[in-house]
Amino acid sequence: MNTPRVRWAALGGLIIGLLVSGLTAQENVPRLPPTRPGASAVAPATPSSPKPKTATASPAQVPRSTRFGATDWVEIGVAAKRLGLKVSWTLSSREAVLTDKDTRLELASDRLEAGLNGDRIFLGQAPVSRSGNLYVSKIDLERCLVPLVRPALLGAPKSVPKTIVIDPGHGGPDTGKVNGALGLFEKTFTLDTSLRLKKILEARGWKVVLTRSDDRQLKPGKQDDLQRRAQIADEVGADVFVSIHFNSVAEQVEKVSGAEVYRFTPQHQPPVTRARRRLDDEVLNPGNGNDVWNSLLAYSIQRRLLRDLKLDDRGFKHDRLAVLRLVSCPAVLIEGGFLSNTTEARRIGNATYRQQLAEAIAQGLGAYASQLQSLRSGANSSSR
Numbered sequence: 001m002n003t004p005r006v007r008w009a010a011l012g013g014l015i016i017g018l019l020v021s022g023l024t025a026q027e028n029v030p031r032l033p034p035t036r037p038g039a040s041a042v043a044p045a046t047p048s049s050p051k052p053k054t055a056t057a058s059p060a061q062v063p064r065s066t067r068f069g070a071t072d073w074v075e076i077g078v079a080a081k082r083l084g085l086k087v088s089w090t091l092s093s094r095e096a097v098l099t100d101k102d103t104r105l106e107l108a109s110d111r112l113e114a115g116l117n118g119d120r121i122f123l124g125q126a127p128v129s130r131s132g133n134l135y136v137s138k139i140d141l142e143r144c145l146v147p148l149v150r151p152a153l154l155g156a157p158k159s160v161p162k163t164i165v166i167d168p169g170h171g172g173p174d175t176g177k178v179n180g181a182l183g184l185f186e187k188t189f190t191l192d193t194s195l196r197l198k199k200i201l202e203a204r205g206w207k208v209v210l211t212r213s214d215d216r217q218l219k220p221g222k223q224d225d226l227q228r229r230a231q232i233a234d235e236v237g238a239d240v241f242v243s244i245h246f247n248s249v250a251e252q253v254e255k256v257s258g259a260e261v262y263r264f265t266p267q268h269q270p271p272v273t274r275a276r277r278r279l280d281d282e283v284l285n286p287g288n289g290n291d292v293w294n295s296l297l298a299y300s301i302q303r304r305l306l307r308d309l310k311l312d313d314r315g316f317k318h319d320r321l322a323v324l325r326l327v328s329c330p331a332v333l334i335e336g337g338f339l340s341n342t343t344e345a346r347r348i349g350n351a352t353y354r355q356q357l358a359e360a361i362a363q364g365l366g367a368y369a370s371q372l373q374s375l376r377s378g379a380n381s382s383s384r
């Protein structure tokens with residue numbers, strides 16, 4: 001994607017972050033409870049035990065949490081109740097499946113990746129197994145799982161989205177990813193897909209603004225360029241910001257393919273690319289003002305990409321991406337396939353695919369807008 005993560009040169013930001021978080025420097029690295037190798041084999045692995053405690057929170061309330069290792073954790077039975085799901089244990093207290101008649105949420109200790117109805121969901125912190133029970137981080141519960149599983153709990157949004165800023169990644173001297181063998185440039189396809197998406201959305205009544213509508217860089221210098229893209233969203237009063245990219249890997253190029261959609265990483269969590277928290281994760285960024293909507297938006301789009309285009313599922317992810325950091329409306333970054341993969345690059349180079357991709361993104365945006373509409377009108381709705 002060639003989109004740099006936020007660089008943290010500004011000491012001021014760290015100081016603000018410390019004030020906001022109230023953390024001391026000694027607390028910045030979470031010290032999770034040690035999980036013994038082979039613990040699952042030692043612990044009694046009866047599917048029905050231990051019995052989750054479920055009487056500590058009503059579904060409408062933010063549940064009680066337990067703090068250890070500088071993180072607030074929610075016991076799995078309490079989390080399930082919050083989500084309106086039932087817990088059934090598998091293997092041991094290290095894995096849990098939460099279900100209702102149309103939902104299956106799979107969580108495992110020490111695994112960032114969760115499964116939601118077969119889709120790959122990357123949490124901010126891996127659940128932990130402690131004293132024969134499984135715990136999920138409160139931030140993941142409230143800012144990721146509630147929006148995805150039970151959006152009706154979010155309450156009414158400020159507005160229903162009407163104005164969207166579409167950001168075709170890269171441009172001008174910044175080509176983005178390149179498939180040299182096929183002569184394909186990321187910047188060409190981000191722009192073309194964005195133009196197609198604009199046309200579809202305008203026909204459906206959206207007001208659409210592009211950060212660029214031809215082959216250009218917005219500002220010389222990558223950081224300034226990315227900042228300018230975010231500024232445009234604020235200037236036009238956007239309700240949604242969508243940055244469009246295509247991906248690439250350096251190794252195993254023919255094995256890696258598919259779509260991923262990124263939201264901005266919540267405060268107090270490490271980005272998906274890094275296992276441990278560090279001090280700059282404690283900074284509150286403008287992009288964090290919409291954590292729950294970012295989650296709902298990203299998942300709405302990811303689902304459509306997987307279902308409509310049959311792309312490999314690279315996951316609903318999060319990262320501290322510079323282009324998303326300063327946006328003050330709900331914002332996501334879409335990776336619409338891998339230019340490094342010959343088959344997928346040929347597909348991306350095909351206008352029919354890009355039209356389908358634009359359609360799928362538009363469908364995801366439509367689903368997101370409908371969800372917000374029903375929340376505003378107080379309808380008892382869910383993401384399904």
Ligand SMILES: [Zn+2]
Pocket residue numbers: 001002003169170176177186245246
């Ligand atoms: Zn890119």
